[in-house]
Amino acid sequence: TEDQLFVGSAAHEIVKIEEIRFTEKAIEMLLLFTTGENAYSGTLHKPGSDFAFFLRDSKGNKYELLAQMGWEGNDDKEFGSFSIPADTEQHVVLYFQPSSDPQSVSNFSLLEGECEENCWNFYDIRLKDK
Numbered sequence: 694t695e696d697q698l699f700v701g702s703a704a705h706e707i708v709k710i711e712e713i714r715f716t717e718k719a720i721e722m723l724l725l726f727t728t729g730e731n732a733y734s735g736t737l738h739k740p741g742s743d744f745a746f747f748l749r750d751s752k753g754n755k756y757e758l759l760a761q762m763g764w765e766g767n768d769d770k771e772f773g774s775f776s777i778p779a780d781t782e783q784h785v786v787l788y789f790q791p792s793s794d795p796q797s798v799s800n801f802s803l804l805e806g807e808c809e810e811n812c813w814n815f816y817d818i819r820l821k822d823k
Contacts, residue, residue, distance in 0.1 A: 707733055708813050710803070711784075713820065715795035719788040720748060720756055722803065726783040732776050735813070737764045737785075739772035744806035746813075748789050751800035756789040 712723040726733065738744040740758045748756040763785035766773030777783045792798050803815040 719791050722787045724785045726777050728777050728779050728781050730779055732779045734776040736774045737772050744808050746805055749802050750798050760788040762786045
């Protein structure tokens with residue numbers, strides 16, 4: 694849960710990581726988008742694309758994006774561009790490849806593929822109970 698996470702650096706203040714769960718099928722990351730007086734528009738790129746999110750752990754292992762839930766984009770499986778209305782909270786779950794040894798994972802970075810501007814990158818995500 695959020696009180697068990699520490700995020701060293703986040704690229705956008707409206708996007709917050711609330712929870713990370715390890716299951717047999719995926720690493721699940723719960724994001725919360727909170728808009729203020731202005732709507733927020735963004736693009737969530739589908740798995741396999743150059744700009745798709747991935748996780749990288751402190752040992753260099755890469756976990757590819759598999760699916761998402763909560764983003765209502767205009768592309769396949771609701772990836773793509775989406776606008777979150779002003780004064781709104783929107784939860785989005787990202788599903789990544791599972792870890793073969795979740796007990797050994799204590800640190801991640803969430804990276805938006807080959808993105809260089811306006812990226813939703815998060816660095817040094819530490820799981821405090823590990």
